[in-house]
Structures are given as C-alpha cells and as structure tokens.
Amino acid sequence: MDFKYDVIVIGAGHAGCEAAVAAANLGSKTCLITMDMNKIAQISCNPAVGGIAKGQIVREIDALGGQMGLVTDQTAIQFRILNRSKGPAMWSPRAQCDREKFIWAWREKLDHTPNLHIWQDTVRELLVENGEVVGLITLWGVTFHAKCVIMTAGTFLNGLMHIGRNQLPGGRMAEPASYHLTESIARHGITYGRMKTGTPARVDKRSVNFDLMENQAGEIDFHKFSFMNNKVRQLKQLDCWTCYTTEESHQVLRSGLADSPMYNGQITSIGPRYCPSVETKIVTFPDKNQHQLFLEPEGETTNELYLNGFSSSLPMDIQIAALKKIPAFKDLVLYRPGYAIEYDYFDPTQLTHTLESKIIKNLFFAGQMNGTTGYEEAGGQGLVAGVNAHINCHGGQPFTLARDEAYIGVLIDDLVIKGVDEPYRMFTSRAEYRILLRMDDADVRLTERAYQLGLATRERYDLLKTKQEAVEQIIAFAQNYSMKPDLINGALEQIGTTPLRQGCKLIEILNRPQVTFDNITKHIPAFQELLAKATSATPGREEEVLEAAEILLKYQGYIDRERMIAEKLARLESIKIRGKFNYSSLQSLSIEARQKLTQIDPETIAQASRIPGVSPSDINVLLVLCGR
Ligand SMILES: Cc1cc2nc3c(=O)[nH]c(=O)nc-3n(C[C@H](O)[C@H](O)[C@H](O)COP(=O)(O)OP(=O)(O)OC[C@H]3O[C@@H](n4cnc5c(N)ncnc54)[C@H](O)[C@@H]3O)c2cc1C
Ligand SMILES: NC(=O)c1ccc[n+]([C@@H]2O[C@H](COP(=O)([O-])OP(=O)(O)OC[C@H]3O[C@@H](n4cnc5c(N)ncnc54)[C@H](O)[C@@H]3O)[C@@H](O)[C@H]2O)c1
Known part of the structure; x- marks a missing residue:
C-alpha cells in the first residue's frame, strides 16, 4: 500500500492534533498517524489545562483558530483564574478537565475536519531524499508519501519508565515506546539528547479523609478559554482539596532514596525544574517540613483523583507508606503509582522559527520532542508547524509570531535561538513584553492575522x-x-x-x-x-x-x-544578517560568538542579540559591519 498526502503529522498528542487540524483547515490534504486512536490528545499527567502563562498560550491558540480552548471549555470540571492578586497581565486561566471526555471531544473534532484522515499505526522510519523528507514507513510496512512531515512523538521516542529499581520500556504508562525513529532522523546529522519527566500516584476518592483537607471550589463566572461565544461550564463542576506532607512522610521518602532512580544513578537525564518530584523537593529543601499537595478530580464521574505535588518514581511501597503518614491519606487506596519516564528530544536550535528543520527540508518538529514540557506549549508549537507545513505545500509567506505578539512567539524564539538544557516550561517572566501579552487581548493580537491566513473563521x-x-x-x-x-x-x-x-x-x-x-x-x-x-x-x-x-x-x-x-527593539529585528557574514572569519567577534552565530545562523541582529554567549560588544561589531 502506498498513500500520498500534502502533510503527514506523526503523533496525535497536543502538538499533533493542533498541527493536523490547522493544516487540514487551511486546505492541505492531511493525514494524522498515531499509535492508538483511543488515546488521541491523551493528557499524560494532570488533566489540567492552562495555569500561569500556559493559560495565555491556550487563549492564543484559540485566537488563532486552534482547538485546545474549545475542547477545554467543553470538558472543564473546575475553572479558576490564577494570579488574581496581581495585575491583569499576570491573570491566567486554568481548568481541570475530564480526562476521557477531553479525548473524545478532540476525537470528534478530528473526525469531522474536512481534508483530514487518521491512520492508526506506528511510524518506524522517515524517507529522506536529497536533504528533503518525502515520506515514511510504518511498523506495518505501509509507505506514505508527503510533501511535508510534522514530527510530534512526545515522550515516546526510546521511552523508558522507572518505578524504584524497576524499569520498563514505554512511551507513557501502558503504551509502547517508539523505536528506530530517532535513529532514522539522527542518521541525517540531527542531534538529540535525553530528558526526564514524571507523574504522581492516582488516589481512590473513597479512601480519602476529606474532613482533614481544605476544600477549594472553582469559579463560576463568565471566564473561559475560548473567544468563541460558547457555553461556560458545560459539565458538572467539582471541588479540589489541599493538604500538606508531614515530617513523618518525609522520613519515609528519605528511607527510599537509595532505591530512587533519581538518586541512585539510574536516571541521568534532566527533569522539569518547576515540577520537581517529591523526593527532589525533600532533598533540595531539607529544612522545609511540609509541602503543599492538591487533590484534583480526574473526571466528572470517576473516583480517581490526581495528587498534584507528589510526582515520584520511588519504589511503590515507599510511595504508599509515605502517603499513609499524611492524616488525610491514612486509609489510602491507590489506582496507580507515580512513575518517571526518560525520552529522546531534539536540540531545537536545529529548527527555524517556522519549526522546520534546518537540515531536512519540509520536516517539522513540534511539542515535547523539542525539549518543552506541557500540553499548552505543545499545542502552540503544533499550530505553528501545521500552518507552515501547509504554506510549504501551497505557497505563502512563512508564518511566525514575534515576541511582542504572543507567548507562542516567545516560546519558539527561545527554543530556536537559545536552545534548551532542561525541559522548557513557559512563565510570564520569560516574556519581556508581558503587559502586551494578556489573556484578555489574545484575540486582538492574533485573530486578524489568522483570519487573513484562512485559519480563523x-x-x-x-x-x-x-x-x-x-x-x-x-x-x-x-x-x-x-x-x-x-x-x-x-x-x-x-x-x-x-x-x-x-x-x-x-x-x-x-x-x-x-x-x-x-x-x-x-x-x-x-x-x-x-x-x-x-x-x-x-x-x-x-x-x-x-x-x-x-x-x-x-x-x-x-x-x-x-x-x-x-517598537524600538523591532528596529533591530528589521536588520537582516542571515547569509551576510562568514562568522568564523570575523576576528573581532569573541570565539564563543563566532561558534554560536555559525550554529544558530540568526535571521536578524535582534535574534543574534538573544543568543546566549553573544555579548553586546559582539552585537556592536555586527552593527558596524552592517553600516549602522
Ligand atoms: C509521565 C508524564 C508526566 C507528565 N506531566 C505533565 C503534566 O502534568 N503537565 C504537563 O503540562 N505536561 C506533563 N507532561 C508532558 C506532557 O504530557 C507533554 O508535554 C505533552 O503531552 C506533549 O504533547 P506532544 O503532542 O508533544 O506529545 P504527546 O502528548 O506525548 O503525544 C505524542 C503522540 O505521538 C504518538 N506517537 C509517538 N511515536 C509515534 C510513532 N512512531 N508513530 C505514531 N505515533 C506516535 C503517541 O501515541 C502520542 O499520541 C508529562 C508527560 C508524561 C509522560
Ligand atoms: N511532569 C512534568 O513534565 C510537568 C512539567 C510541568 C508541569 N507539570 C504539571 O503540569 C500542570 C501544570 O503545571 P503548573 O506547575 O503550572 O501547575 P498548576 O497549574 O497546577 O499550578 C500553578 C500554581 O497554582 C497552584 N495550584 C496547583 N493546583 C491548583 C489548584 N487546583 N487550584 C488552584 N491553584 C493550584 C500551584 O501551587 C502553583 O503555584 C501541573 O499539574 C503540574 O503537575 C508537569
């Protein structure tokens, strides 16, 4: 069998789904290939969308005509605006969603998008000819041909899961890992590394002593994620609860450190700094005798609860024993333990701002594979990759977002210019113009552009x-x-x-x-x-x-x-330098600047100024050479 498409998206996670819908809605004949059609847009960890700065990204995805905001509104079981005590630039919407309903809401959207097909299979190898991607081969031996391919394989590439000293190959709990694909890309000179992430245990609601916890209700007002005139709070709204770890629970956690894959040398890759495991918290902050935990619903009707703040890959018996030392959990029953996972990511400085590979033409990368963490970061990248893959097929100006235009612009610029050495999570502090990037005005910033493009209706x-x-x-x-x-x-x-x-x-x-x-x-x-x-x-x-x-x-x-x-800084954005200099021959630049400028090959002086290792005096040298 041999199939032909304009755009093929590999992986139906949060990046892949947005990419596929964007390309198809713009008119590209699109195929979304994914391992398991029943786990489309599966929320690997907490079924929570948004939060600080991430909520603004979802508003931007929505303003651009993407789907994540609509699906979140449709399936939210608790909604809050975080950071209310700060100014409106810091306000961030956050929703807890029904995990299963989220999947099926996405699936329905994909099923009803014209120009979009879904194929359930695992991609084994990319087909590359003369530095250009031309298609791929799946595990079942099917060959697909495409003008563009978007890779969004998430945490699945050579994924390895850990609980204590036990290790199991997998892309996510109960799902197989993806093999050969990393190697089939790396063969063409694209470099990759390893990262780590983790998730906490899931608790049976019937075993929790809620009278020992603080109740936290959601907000029922007009706020929601989408700018479309859709209904607010479409499902039954549920409460969250908070409590704290105890010194006794820390003692149990400490007793397990010898068998902790994070501390016994089993895991060497770097995890997300801002979502540390509970064992990392007790090691990093030995003087703190408690850490806050949030118990959050996983769905409208299930008894399964997500234990936010207790991510762990300690042995199962340690996780359970430590939790039982917290009064609210003394009678605890779990559905599943916490675990950690290591996976391959690709250095994002090998991409342009359209998320196309600089090495293999018409190949795009989006989501966790680029070293980010988070559904929202993945969705934003997916949309940009989907639009640009369509443009590569049918013509048009590259679609990029500036740093003063969108958090998605900040995210992609940080990735391709600065690169990552740990999982990248968006924060308001990463944006220098955060007063311009508010949740309330994402439509004003972006919808007109998306409408001109044909993506917004x-x-x-x-x-x-x-x-x-x-x-x-x-x-x-x-x-x-x-x-x-x-x-x-x-x-x-x-x-x-x-x-x-x-x-x-x-x-x-x-x-x-x-x-x-x-x-x-x-x-x-x-x-x-x-x-x-x-x-x-x-x-x-x-x-x-x-x-x-x-x-x-x-x-x-x-x-x-x-x-x-x-606008002042935008002037530096207008001074184009790509292709103008042979950096290695410019002796007046520092050695580090010569190396970094050659590697990143920035488009403009402003981009050059953001590369770590390129100093203001290096920028002055370039400005003089540009006659400024
Ligand atoms: C254990 C764990 C805990 C996490 N904790 C959180 C959290 O709480 N909050 C948060 O924001 N982020 C968390 N993350 C990260 C979050 O899941 C990702 O950032 C997000 O899902 C990335 O989206 P994605 O589209 O890049 O990849 P994914 O959502 O991982 O989707 C990848 C998709 O690609 C498919 N696929 C992979 N390889 C192939 C192949 N070869 N052929 C066909 N299909 C393929 C998979 O089946 C899957 O559908 C966690 C991840 C894990 C695994
Ligand atoms: N394992 C990973 O790769 C990884 C990486 C980043 C984030 N995460 C997870 O992603 C999700 C979003 O990340 P985040 O760090 O922005 O967390 P968040 O959105 O859950 O929390 C943001 C802030 O709100 C607080 N908060 C948490 N739960 C809350 C609730 N129910 N109601 C009100 N406030 C709450 C937190 O203390 C934090 O200060 C979380 O569930 C987190 O566990 C996982």
Missing part, C-alpha cells in the same frame, strides 16, 4: 470586530465625558478615594486604583447607559467586553510604554 473574526467596536465606544466615552465634583464626590468618598476639587474627564477617575466599573457605574447614569448600549451588540459577552475595556482604560500608560520599547 468569519464568525470568529466578526466576534472580534464587534468586541473591538464596543470597547472603543466605552474608551471614547470615558475620555470625553466630563465629571463634576458635586455630582460624584459623594460616591468617591463612599469608595474610599479622594473627592474631586475641580471637574475632570471620567477616564481620570477610572484610572484610580480604588475605582472599578463595578463600584462607580451606578453613580454615573450616562456611563451606565453607554455601557448597556455598547455591549448590546455583543450578547452573551457583555462581561468580557467590560473587562477588556476596563483593563485598557486602567493600564493604557503601561501598555503604551511597553509598546514603545517593543
């Missing part, structure tokens, strides 16, 4: 336009409406802010930290009327519009300042 575009018009009306009113002291001072005193001495524009009052739309509107009937009129064109999205307008009114100064800095 007309409906999505119209939703953006009506929202923008409503927001503009509100801002214009606030800028122009005059406030008289005698009409508003009573209300201002009630709110706890200084009364006016003389008249001013409404915007000046709204800029005060104590004043919110919520507490001032009822005192200004004309404003109240205007808000009702402006939002009448956005039924079902009134609160979303008000929130967006309020953020813009309150933070415009900061936003303008950050935009100005971004």
Whole structure:
C-alpha cells in the first residue's frame, strides 16, 4: 500500500492534533498517524489545562483558530483564574478537565475536519531524499508519501519508565515506546539528547479523609478559554482539596532514596525544574517540613483523583507508606503509582522559527520532542508547524509570531535561538513584553492575522470586530465625558478615594486604583447607559467586553510604554544578517560568538542579540559591519 498526502503529522498528542487540524483547515490534504486512536490528545499527567502563562498560550491558540480552548471549555470540571492578586497581565486561566471526555471531544473534532484522515499505526522510519523528507514507513510496512512531515512523538521516542529499581520500556504508562525513529532522523546529522519527566500516584476518592483537607471550589463566572461565544461550564463542576506532607512522610521518602532512580544513578537525564518530584523537593529543601499537595478530580464521574505535588518514581511501597503518614491519606487506596519516564528530544536550535528543520527540508518538529514540557506549549508549537507545513505545500509567506505578539512567539524564539538544557516550561517572566501579552487581548493580537491566513473563521473574526467596536465606544466615552465634583464626590468618598476639587474627564477617575466599573457605574447614569448600549451588540459577552475595556482604560500608560520599547527593539529585528557574514572569519567577534552565530545562523541582529554567549560588544561589531 502506498498513500500520498500534502502533510503527514506523526503523533496525535497536543502538538499533533493542533498541527493536523490547522493544516487540514487551511486546505492541505492531511493525514494524522498515531499509535492508538483511543488515546488521541491523551493528557499524560494532570488533566489540567492552562495555569500561569500556559493559560495565555491556550487563549492564543484559540485566537488563532486552534482547538485546545474549545475542547477545554467543553470538558472543564473546575475553572479558576490564577494570579488574581496581581495585575491583569499576570491573570491566567486554568481548568481541570475530564480526562476521557477531553479525548473524545478532540476525537470528534478530528473526525469531522474536512481534508483530514487518521491512520492508526506506528511510524518506524522517515524517507529522506536529497536533504528533503518525502515520506515514511510504518511498523506495518505501509509507505506514505508527503510533501511535508510534522514530527510530534512526545515522550515516546526510546521511552523508558522507572518505578524504584524497576524499569520498563514505554512511551507513557501502558503504551509502547517508539523505536528506530530517532535513529532514522539522527542518521541525517540531527542531534538529540535525553530528558526526564514524571507523574504522581492516582488516589481512590473513597479512601480519602476529606474532613482533614481544605476544600477549594472553582469559579463560576463568565471566564473561559475560548473567544468563541460558547457555553461556560458545560459539565458538572467539582471541588479540589489541599493538604500538606508531614515530617513523618518525609522520613519515609528519605528511607527510599537509595532505591530512587533519581538518586541512585539510574536516571541521568534532566527533569522539569518547576515540577520537581517529591523526593527532589525533600532533598533540595531539607529544612522545609511540609509541602503543599492538591487533590484534583480526574473526571466528572470517576473516583480517581490526581495528587498534584507528589510526582515520584520511588519504589511503590515507599510511595504508599509515605502517603499513609499524611492524616488525610491514612486509609489510602491507590489506582496507580507515580512513575518517571526518560525520552529522546531534539536540540531545537536545529529548527527555524517556522519549526522546520534546518537540515531536512519540509520536516517539522513540534511539542515535547523539542525539549518543552506541557500540553499548552505543545499545542502552540503544533499550530505553528501545521500552518507552515501547509504554506510549504501551497505557497505563502512563512508564518511566525514575534515576541511582542504572543507567548507562542516567545516560546519558539527561545527554543530556536537559545536552545534548551532542561525541559522548557513557559512563565510570564520569560516574556519581556508581558503587559502586551494578556489573556484578555489574545484575540486582538492574533485573530486578524489568522483570519487573513484562512485559519480563523468569519464568525470568529466578526466576534472580534464587534468586541473591538464596543470597547472603543466605552474608551471614547470615558475620555470625553466630563465629571463634576458635586455630582460624584459623594460616591468617591463612599469608595474610599479622594473627592474631586475641580471637574475632570471620567477616564481620570477610572484610572484610580480604588475605582472599578463595578463600584462607580451606578453613580454615573450616562456611563451606565453607554455601557448597556455598547455591549448590546455583543450578547452573551457583555462581561468580557467590560473587562477588556476596563483593563485598557486602567493600564493604557503601561501598555503604551511597553509598546514603545517593543517598537524600538523591532528596529533591530528589521536588520537582516542571515547569509551576510562568514562568522568564523570575523576576528573581532569573541570565539564563543563566532561558534554560536555559525550554529544558530540568526535571521536578524535582534535574534543574534538573544543568543546566549553573544555579548553586546559582539552585537556592536555586527552593527558596524552592517553600516549602522
Ligand atoms: C509521565 C508524564 C508526566 C507528565 N506531566 C505533565 C503534566 O502534568 N503537565 C504537563 O503540562 N505536561 C506533563 N507532561 C508532558 C506532557 O504530557 C507533554 O508535554 C505533552 O503531552 C506533549 O504533547 P506532544 O503532542 O508533544 O506529545 P504527546 O502528548 O506525548 O503525544 C505524542 C503522540 O505521538 C504518538 N506517537 C509517538 N511515536 C509515534 C510513532 N512512531 N508513530 C505514531 N505515533 C506516535 C503517541 O501515541 C502520542 O499520541 C508529562 C508527560 C508524561 C509522560
Ligand atoms: N511532569 C512534568 O513534565 C510537568 C512539567 C510541568 C508541569 N507539570 C504539571 O503540569 C500542570 C501544570 O503545571 P503548573 O506547575 O503550572 O501547575 P498548576 O497549574 O497546577 O499550578 C500553578 C500554581 O497554582 C497552584 N495550584 C496547583 N493546583 C491548583 C489548584 N487546583 N487550584 C488552584 N491553584 C493550584 C500551584 O501551587 C502553583 O503555584 C501541573 O499539574 C503540574 O503537575 C508537569
């Protein structure tokens, strides 16, 4: 058998699913090949989507016309906005999802996407001719031909799982690993390494003493992931619970360290710094006598609970004994123990900003294979790879996102310019323009581009336009409406802010930290009327519009300042240097800069300035050579 496609995606994880839908929706004849069609978009660890900075990525995927936000809204069983105590640039949506329903919601989307086929099989080898990928061969001996191939094999490449001294080959618990594929890529000169990740035990709800835990309910308001006008909280909403480890449980964990694959030399690869195993926590922070744990539901109807904060690859008996030393878990029954997994990843500096390999033409890499960790990071990369694979097949300008445009832009730029030496997780602190990259404005930043590209639908575009018009009306009113002291001072005193001495524009009052739309509107009937009129064109999205307008009114100064800095630096982005220099012959550059610039081959001066090891004086040398 011999099949032909424009784009083939290997692996139906979070990267592969977004990649396949994006390429197919743009019009490429696409095939998604995956090992097990019943585990499409399987959430390997916690069925939680979003969280700090990751939530903004999901909003961006959605604004671009991707699917992760819609699937998350459809299957969320608890929703919260994290970082509420900080400014709106830091607010991050997070949802706990029903694991099984998440899979089937994704499967339904894929099944109903025109131009998209699914093939259940395992890819064994890539076919490469004259430095260009032309297809692949599967374990069942099927040959596929394609103009572009997107690799999204996650943690499956030569995957090896660990629990204590026991080791088992596998790509994820109860799923086989993928062999030969790494070698078939490495044969062409692409380098790879090993990374590690892990997951905690799953607890039977019936065995937990909930009266010894703190209850944490979700939020039921208008917030959700998608900008589409879909329903909020479509499933029954469930609580999470928190408790702490105890000194006694730490003693048990310590007694198992000799058999810990993390500490007995069995695992040598590097794990995620920001999601350490519980054994790493007690070793790294020996003075802390407790660590917080979150117990979170895995589904609407199951008794299985996810024990966030207790990731471990210690022997099973140690995991259980340590947990039983925590009062809430004294009668504990588990469904499955925690485990660690090691897998191959490919150095992402071997990719361009479109996620295409610099070495094998028309071959793209996305997701965990590029050294990232997280469903959201994978989904964002998948979408960008899917769009660019389509463009390679049918023409068009490469699709990339800038650092001041999207967290996905920050992520990909960090990967291809700086590379990774440990699993890369997104944080707000990685973005220098985070005030510009808020969860509320991902649609404003990205939907127009996605619509021009053909990825965002007309409906999505119209939703953006009506929202923008409503927001503009509100801002214009606030800028122009005059406030008289005698009409508003009573209300201002009630709110706890200084009364006016003389008249001013409404915007000046709204800029005060104590004043919110919520507490001032009822005192200004004309404003109240205007808000009702402006939002009448956005039924079902009134609160979303008000929130967006309020953020813009309150933070415009900061936003303008950050935009100005971004535009200044954008000038460096416009100085193209790729192909201009033979770096190894430039003696005025440091040796490290010569090596790094040759290896990364940056497109612009700005990219060169972000390469670790390239100093400001190296950049000055390049600027002088460019005549600046
Ligand atoms: C134990 C564990 C714990 C983790 N903890 C978390 C967590 O809590 N939160 C978090 O954000 N991230 C966590 N991660 C990482 C998270 O799972 C990944 O970041 C995310 O799933 C990556 O998405 P992906 O699309 O790159 O790969 P995956 O989701 O791993 O998907 C890979 C897909 O490729 C398929 N595949 C692989 N090889 C082949 C082949 N040769 N032929 C055909 N199909 C193939 C697989 O069947 C699978 O469908 C964890 C991962 C594991 C394994
Ligand atoms: N093993 C891995 O490769 C890996 C890597 C990164 C993250 N993760 C996992 O990915 C998920 C997201 O990662 P994260 O670190 O951003 O965690 P998160 O989104 O779960 O937590 C973000 C912040 O919120 C807190 N938090 C955790 N659970 C919460 C809840 N139910 N309600 C309110 N606040 C909560 C945490 O203490 C943390 O400060 C987590 O489940 C984590 O275990 C795994």
